Amino acid sequence: MTLSRPAQLILRLIAALYVIALLVVPLGAILWRALAPGVGDFFASISTPAAQSALQLSLLVVAIVVPLNVIFGVPTAIVLARRKFRGKNALQAAIDLPFAVSPVVIGVALIVLWGSAGLFGFVQNSWGLKIIFGFPGIVLASLFVTIPFVIREVEPVLHEVGTDQEEAAATLGANWWQTFWRITLPSIRWGLTYGVVLTVARTLGEFGAVLMVSSNLPGQSQTLTLLVHDRYTLGNPYGAYTISVVLMAVALIVLVAQIVFDAQRSRVKTED
Amino acid sequence: MPSVPKTVTARTSTKRASALTALALSTTLLAACAGGASDVVGEGNVADADTTLTLVAYAVPEPGWSKIAPAFAGTEEGKGVGVTASYGASGDQSRGVESGKPADVVNFSVEPDITRLVKAGLVDEDWNAGAQKGVPFGSVVTFAVREGNPKDIRDWNDLLKPGVEVITPSPLSSGSAKWNLLAPYAAKSNGGRDHAAGIAYVQELVSQHVKLRPGSGREATDVFRQGTGDVLLAYENEALHYDLEHVNPPQTFKIENPVAVVNTSKHLDKATEFVNFQYTPEAQKVWAEAGFRPVDPAIAEEFAEKFPAPEKLWTVTDLGGWSKVDPQLFDKDNGEITKIYKQATG
Amino acid sequence: MTTQADAYAVRRSPRRPGGATLQVGVAVLWLSLIVLLPLAAIVWTSAEGGWGAFWSAVTSPSALASFRVTLTISIGVTLVNVVFGLLIAWVLVRDEFPLKRVVDAIIDLPFALPTIVASLVLLSLYGPGSPVGIHIQHTAWGVALALAFVTLPFVVRAVQPVLLELDREVEEAAASLGANNLTIFLRVILPALAPALLSGAGLAFSRAIGEFGSIVLIGGAIPGETEVSSQWIRTLIENDDRVGAAAISIVLLLISFVVLFILRYFGARAAKREESAR
Numbered sequence: 001m002t003l004s005r006p007a008q009l010i011l012r013l014i015a016a017l018y019v020i021a022l023l024v025v026p027l028g029a030i031l032w033r034a035l036a037p038g039v040g041d042f043f044a045s046i047s048t049p050a051a052q053s054a055l056q057l058s059l060l061v062v063a064i065v066v067p068l069n070v071i072f073g074v075p076t077a078i079v080l081a082r083r084k085f086r087g088k089n090a091l092q093a094a095i096d097l098p099f100a101v102s103p104v105v106i107g108v109a110l111i112v113l114w115g116s117a118g119l120f121g122f123v124q125n126s127w128g129l130k131i132i133f134g135f136p137g138i139v140l141a142s143l144f145v146t147i148p149f150v151i152r153e154v155e156p157v158l159h160e161v162g163t164d165q166e167e168a169a170a171t172l173g174a175n176w177w178q179t180f181w182r183i184t185l186p187s188i189r190w191g192l193t194y195g196v197v198l199t200v201a202r203t204l205g206e207f208g209a210v211l212m213v214s215s216n217l218p219g220q221s222q223t224l225t226l227l228v229h230d231r232y233t234l235g236n237p238y239g240a241y242t243i244s245v246v247l248m249a250v251a252l253i254v255l256v257a258q259i260v261f262d263a264q265r266s267r268v269k270t271e272d
Numbered sequence: 273m274p275s276v277p278k279t280v281t282a283r284t285s286t287k288r289a290s291a292l293t294a295l296a297l298s299t300t301l302l303a304a305c306a307g308g309a310s311d312v313v314g315e316g317n318v319a320d321a322d323t324t325l326t327l328v329a330y331a332v333p334e335p336g337w338s339k340i341a342p343a344f345a346g347t348e349e350g351k352g353v354g355v356t357a358s359y360g361a362s363g364d365q366s367r368g369v370e371s372g373k374p375a376d377v378v379n380f381s382v383e384p385d386i387t388r389l390v391k392a393g394l395v396d397e398d399w400n401a402g403a404q405k406g407v408p409f410g411s412v413v414t415f416a417v418r419e420g421n422p423k424d425i426r427d428w429n430d431l432l433k434p435g436v437e438v439i440t441p442s443p444l445s446s447g448s449a450k451w452n453l454l455a456p457y458a459a460k461s462n463g464g465r466d467h468a469a470g471i472a473y474v475q476e477l478v479s480q481h482v483k484l485r486p487g488s489g490r491e492a493t494d495v496f497r498q499g500t501g502d503v504l505l506a507y508e509n510e511a512l513h514y515d516l517e518h519v520n521p522p523q524t525f526k527i528e529n530p531v532a533v534v535n536t537s538k539h540l541d542k543a544t545e546f547v548n549f550q551y552t553p554e555a556q557k558v559w560a561e562a563g564f565r566p567v568d569p570a571i572a573e574e575f576a577e578k579f580p581a582p583e584k585l586w587t588v589t590d591l592g593g594w595s596k597v598d599p600q601l602f603d604k605d606n607g608e609i610t611k612i613y614k615q616a617t618g
Numbered sequence: 619m620t621t622q623a624d625a626y627a628v629r630r631s632p633r634r635p636g637g638a639t640l641q642v643g644v645a646v647l648w649l650s651l652i653v654l655l656p657l658a659a660i661v662w663t664s665a666e667g668g669w670g671a672f673w674s675a676v677t678s679p680s681a682l683a684s685f686r687v688t689l690t691i692s693i694g695v696t697l698v699n700v701v702f703g704l705l706i707a708w709v710l711v712r713d714e715f716p717l718k719r720v721v722d723a724i725i726d727l728p729f730a731l732p733t734i735v736a737s738l739v740l741l742s743l744y745g746p747g748s749p750v751g752i753h754i755q756h757t758a759w760g761v762a763l764a765l766a767f768v769t770l771p772f773v774v775r776a777v778q779p780v781l782l783e784l785d786r787e788v789e790e791a792a793a794s795l796g797a798n799n800l801t802i803f804l805r806v807i808l809p810a811l812a813p814a815l816l817s818g819a820g821l822a823f824s825r826a827i828g829e830f831g832s833i834v835l836i837g838g839a840i841p842g843e844t845e846v847s848s849q850w851i852r853t854l855i856e857n858d859d860r861v862g863a864a865a866i867s868i869v870l871l872l873i874s875f876v877v878l879f880i881l882r883y884f885g886a887r888a889a890k891r892e893e894s895a896r
Contacts (some may be wrong), residue, residue, distance in 0.1 A: 001789045001802045007711060015709040016721075018702050022767055023724055026739040029749065033742055049308025056307050076645035083638050091642075094649050097657070100874045102828025103733075104848040105867040109656035109772070112663040112860055116371045119659050124372055133373045143652045205732030207849070208830040212855065215373045217326060217358050219309030225734050225831075231311070232738060232835060233494075234334075234359075239311070241742070244735040251730035255723045277686055364856045444857045487853065495838070498746065500756070604857075614678075 027248065030135050034241040045242040050218040054243075061223065062203050065142045069199050074192065078184070080151070081158035105206025106144050108178030110137060110213050132186040137213035138223065142206055147197045153195035154188050161187045194261040201254040203245060309356035321354030323539050324548055326374050330362035330371050330381040330447050331488035333529070335513045336409070340550070349545040353359040361488035362447030369394065369534065376537035377546055379449020379529065381489070383588075384598040386530050399532040408550035409564040410583060411527040413455040416496060416504040416516040425503050427521050428456045431477060438481040439501035441492040443602055443613055450602055452505035453609050455525035456533030457601070458586035475611055479616040508579070512563035522583040664864035675862035676869055683842040684850040691758060691846070692826035695765040700819050704811070710774070711781040714896035717843025724773070728768045733831025740764055741836045756838035761846065764832040769822035776818030780811055795866070810892055813885035824874045
């Protein structure tokens with residue numbers, strides 16, 4: 001179906017206007033508001049002690065969530081891509097669950113499970129280990145929302161790559177660890193990397209669930225997103241804009257990574 | 273032909289290894305930078321405290337605490353003590369501490385929020401045995417109005433004029449809300465003697481003139497300042513802090529905000545010193561300057577102009593004390609005012 | 619040597635003995651601990667007070683008002699984003715213009731941006747102090763805008779690959795038979811895209827009804843007007859009403875699952891019809 005020139009232009013215009021009004025202009029507004037007072041002010045605002053603590057906390061959570069997701073996610077992806085087993089469909093559906101659950105509901109779920117009045121309340125009451133209002137709660141909330149990413153990015157790559165190389169390695173005498181480390185892992189490295197990038201971005205950006213399970217004390221239990229919220233509600237909108245720009249930079253890195261990853265995948269496809 | 277290009281894997285592994293090292297280095301560098309509780313630009317790592325007390329407070333006393341903390345740090349007992357504060361709706365904060373939210377000192381809007389912690393064993397029973405009964409500062413219920421007071425709101429009956437929208441928070445989470453509703457209740461029921469009249473007023477006020485349900489006193493102030501509503505029921509200290517035009521009704525209520533030490537604190541002695549500090553003339557002056565009515569009579573005298581005495585000031589004692597009115601009016605399920613509120617706003 | 623090679627060839631790909639069960643077991647355990655157990659705890663807690671408590675929590679005036687607000691705004695936003703999503707996907711696939719790659723990448727920004735930043739971003743432009751004079755904070759339009767922002771990518775990304783794979787020959791055949799553009803669009807293209815549109819719509823709707831971070835600053839939580847169910851759930855949990863919060867959460871989850879299921883079903887049927895039509 002070929003559209004007439006005017007129709008084509010009108011469609012382009014509408015699409016452009018929608019994207020500009022909804023995405024481009026608001027983002028530009030934040031950038032402007034954060035940077036207009038000057039780069040010096042910007043850096044001062046993102047380097048207050050509370051901001052530094054927030055950055056450290058967010059990065060610490062990432063440092064735990066990413067390895068866990070890789071260690072458990074890659075084998076899960078392998079078993080989903082390569083094996084048939086009973087209940088496979090149920091497992092697939094369960095992996096997609098986090099996409100359908102509201103962040104507030106995640107917070108509620110963790111509170112009714114690990115809170116002092118919750119089903120596993122004995123962990124806090126008898127063992128003294130605080131999950132809610134403690135660091136583990138933030139980690140659990142972040143794990144909930146990031147579980148699908150590594151799995152969902154690695155699995156299709158495994159499908160595409162196939163088992164030829166692995167089987168060849170078997171005939172050449174490699175054991176399962178050698179095959180995994182030398183063949184499987186390199187073959188999925190782009191999918192894995194992108195999955196990790198998504199995990200990092202999502203962890204840094206999680207707000208609703210963390211808001212509910214954290215004690216939100218500046219300098220102790222505030223992540224970057226909680227700091228943004230706090231600064232805005234306590235009457236420091238400029239401070240909120242500056243941290244937002246930092247988080248936006250992370251989002252941009254994700255987008256760039258996606259472009260690179262897509263290019264890589266199409267290159268691999270054409271190479272075959 | 274499947275081959276395992278060793279050179280490629282080696283190259284990618286070294287590339288990945290160097291990338292990981294770079295990441296690890298930068299992360300350790302970042303971690304080495306000190307963090308802290310202060311969110312003030314330019315403070316940096318100057319004031320490194322030996323002890324940090326965690327204060328869990330209700331929504332509005334930040335203007336006071338932010339000045340008290342450095343004042344305390346300037347004293348002999350307070351040297352090297354920093355304060356991290358968390359502000360939020362009084363009821364929510366109290367329930368949070370009960371559920372495990374870390375705290376060394378608590379400062380809530382209403383006494384029942386402290387009593388909850390006494391029952392949970394987190395605050396000693398004798399917390400209010402002192403001369404000032406555990407209350408170092410307070411306020412009164414005031415009407416914050418629009419500039420020029422266009423709807424001419426001066427007294428409780430003016431709130432019931434048709435078309436007047438009243439902003440007040442939800443008593444299920446906010447301490448401010450309880451004060452805001454106790455004030456007209458006391459006024460209309462003549463100190464609780466005519467219970468029905470008091471309830472009737474609250475009923476009409478809440479069902480006809482209250483549409484929103486802000487969670488805390490501070491949120492209510494924010495909503496009002498952003499343009500919604502004709503009058504905000506608030507602490508006098510909120511109106512002073514935000515320079516809002518306000519009118520003290522002739523009959524209003526004495527707000528008393530308690531402070532207590534959490535007995536599971538790891539810094540029990542410093543926390544106790546901090547709480548005791550609030551009653552010293554120096555601290556009382558800081559509170560008064562921040563807009564909170566001091567309890568020290570000498571300081572109160574000094575600031576008499578800033579804090580005019582209302583014609584009639586009702587207190588919780590007049591109504592029989594919190595142990596009577598809190599369950600009767602504000603119980604979560606059966607409180608009379610709670611029920612009115614739930615019916616009106618859901 | 620030959621016999622050895624044969625022996626190796628006969629042996630299956632290198633896997634640890636009994637590996638499958640262990641791997642599946644570990645995967646299930648991991649998912650259970652992180653995802654399934656907390657969700658099960660919600661189901662359990664919502665039933666703690668019996669059917670009566672569940673029902674009264676779900677039918678309280680605030681809960682019903684929040685459902686009404688949530689569903690109306692979410693449905694509206696989903697429909698709008700279906701139309702615009704299709705349009706944008708069309709332009710991205712069938713059109714060529716400078717900076718197309720950039721636009722294509724930008725579409726995913728709402729996926730990557732923290733929701734609280736999205737709220738701030740929209741507020742700075744369409745809230746108080748707006749440089750363009752549009753002030754929709756504390757209105758349903760503000761909430762709708764925020765939801766449109768975060769759900770934009772779903773339909774676009776669902777439709778794009780299908781549009782890419784679409785067989786132009788059918789369109790050309792229809793054109794040669796004298797059909798005009800509108801007919802081609804309605805009779806050939808739209809049915810082919812229907813499954814993807816429905817799938818994208820389902821994901822967008824599911825995301826919209828649970829959205830919290832992006833509306834928390836711009837919405838204002840006005841009961842009956844801008845307070846959505848996720849905010850009401852938060853209020854309930856702060857007021858220590860765990861059973862009520864769990865009950866409303868269950869309702870949200872159910873709505874999500876039912877809608878996703880229905881749309882998947884119709885999508886699968888549409889896909890089958892397309893295939894048999896070929």
